[in-house]
Amino acid sequence: MTLSAASRSEIQGYKARYPEPRSAVLPSLWVVQHELGYLPVPAMREIAGILGLEPSEVQAVATFYSMFLDKPAGEHSVVVCRNVSCALRGADELAAHVERTLGCPSGGTTSDGQFTWESTVECLGACGGAPAIQVDHRFHENVTPEVMDAILGRSRSQPAPSVGGESEAASTKQRGEPKTAPRAKRTSRPKRAHIDPGDL
Amino acid sequence: MANKTTTPSSSEGLAEAEKVTVTIDGREVAVPRGSLVVDAASSLGIHIPIYCAHPKLDPVAVCRMCLVRVGKMPRLQPACATVVSDGMVVTTQSPEVAKVREGMLEFLLLNHPLDCPVCDRGGECDLQDFAVRYGPQTSRFPITQKSHAAKAVVLSDKIELDQERCILCWRCTRYYDEITGEKELVLVRRGIDTVIDSFNGEPLTSDFQGNLPEVCPVGALTHRQYRFQARPWDLQRTKGICPECSYGCNINIDARDFEIKRFASRDNPQVEDMWLCDRGRYSVEKWSHGSRVRHPLIRAGGEVREVGVDEAVAEAARQLGEVLRLHGGGAIGVIGSPMLTNEELWLLQRLARETLDCHNCDHQLDELGNVSADEHSLGIAEIEDCETVVVLGAEPEANTPVLTLRLHKAQLRRGVEVRRVEHDASPASLGIKGKRLVGVIADEVHRAYAADMADALASGNTLVKRLTVTRGVNGRGAKDMGMLPTQGPGYSRVTGGKDGRQILHAASAGAIKALLLVGAETVLRGAGILAEKALAKVDVIIAIEPRAGIVANAASVVIPGHTYFEKRGSVTNVEGRVQRVSPALPPATAAPQETRVLAMLAAALGATGWGTGDPFEVNTMLSQAIDAYRGAGNGGRALWKRQGEPR
Ligand code: SF4
């Protein structure tokens, strides 16, 4: 078994909550990603087993959402928006710069396990500060290659912060938890950290 | 998609009959209420292109190929998912619709590899056909910028997937959802990256994968067996019945250069409902191999002589006649096969009983006990009308796999309760009471248990019908024809004789002195050493046999037979449906068909009134002899009087 007893019982709980076990797939996937940091194949099979579904149904959901990871991710996540506004303000050059600096293509993880980055995301909703990026789910706007270097350098020396900024202390759930950030963001706006180049 | 339990009630039955009138492209048509626009149009001969829609699957309307103008609705509507209403006005042919079709096809072809010349589907592909008929004839997109996906992905030992050719219509995933319930294929990832795949790329394990290339509208899913074998215009198509089991699935036999290349489904809603099992579909190869008997042979004193058919028949009659004169009919054993046609089986048992005064006849080796027409009163499609179906013993469907799909459909679509129980379960413990129609399904071995179960469940208001899964393509017909040791045609009472195994025992003990074996190679092979002993011991062995093997090697007279795909006649499926077969391949021998040889043999033995042995003529004769076969025709069920009813 790949999953801890705690995760298994959490999934059981979700199963009991909905009339259709299929409805419990999404929350169950979060449980697994929180525990393991990504969704290994045996874990998806295990979810299917608990929910009484075919493993293929779980995989279909898991692969549909880009925020679920199918392989272990680096300590820090870096997302470079290349949607229209950002593209017009130099996002392509920025992405190329990140690729050169980190030495791996979009979607990849650096060999030291520090960074996983990608540039194939939808508009981050920060067009006003294009080009925009997210590092560990925190926004940075009007980013230039120099600013990028500074942010990456600063992150490299630290563990990833947990979401919300209230507690910087590392917890065991740290790597998975940031993925819930967009949801938290909506209810608690102040927690969204906008950092302008001037702050650095 | 989980719950589509609709129990037909009488009010629904009425609604079904009700008609509404719609106008399509200026023509009026009355169609049943609840029909889809696409079907209403096709009843007028108006073609609306579809990809995701499929007659056996629920509509999803994901491909947007079928958009048409409906009344004053602001946007075009999917014809595959729009239900007709009275007075509806539909336009399928207008510049507006044409433009949308062209646009849809341009999208579909954007990243399509255009590899039709090496695609197995070329010539029978909906993408090809619609592109020609409705598509833009040129592309605005440079071919060098197409995005690529994996080609020739091996999904299993049977199926290959070309992800570039896939148009994401979801038919394959819905087939797995709705028809088999196995959900082996799903859509993985999303947007431009979406592909069809199995969980973690693991091989498919379904027993019904061969239907996938048929539901796929394009060349994305293909048969590995048929890969690069033929083009549709190379194929000669013959309507036939699948040779693998007694379910009687309707197939098209596609042959190229006198070799069968594939079996394709030929939708018969009463039987297989267009779904074939892989065992049957991929049994193609069996029919192109094996060495054949091509000339009549007489074997005497260690010498084998090639002779003409007339001489072989005369010699066979002489040898059989001699045994009959010296030892009587009891010293003769006649074994046929469930692969023979009704016409052959009926003549064969007649030859045995009437001409050779022999009661030792069988079409297989197991002890079957008493067989009754009651055991196939339940029709395959009737399963959906049952309230409860009791399935006795371990998987009777193992012998007729497609039955599994019918049971699944009955459960899913009609809410039929399917109870799987031990073969000796007590009827009282099932708690089935007050049901209108109950089905009992069992295999041949559990025939007696099924009869007891049916008797116990039947009462004043409960009608119980049975389906017994026979073995061999014409295992049911063989019994109907009376190729049984203790029952004659139509399950009539006759003087009892030895069954198949007893014949072989008696032969190896020397009590049986002559064997007449028709197409019995496979049956005898199943008996192993016992058959070899019998064949070594008996001197007079008359064999009509298509294939070389233990029988042809031992026989004193061999007359070349015809394989299942070389002959004309009828076979009866598990539910008593009489279906015609005709040659899909030219015979490998110049000898006449078995029915004619049997008629010649009877005449040579002095019998009269047998006619020429023409299969149609024999069919007429047997239909007169067996009541139930009179109204069956081609494709109808033989209707038997229920036991206890006056005949
Ligand atoms: S593989 Fe064929 S059936 Fe399946 S989604 Fe693609 S085109 Fe449709």
Ligand code: FES
């Ligand atoms: S386009 Fe980049 S944030 Fe909107």
Ligand code: FES
């Ligand atoms: S056929 Fe109607 S939307 Fe696909």
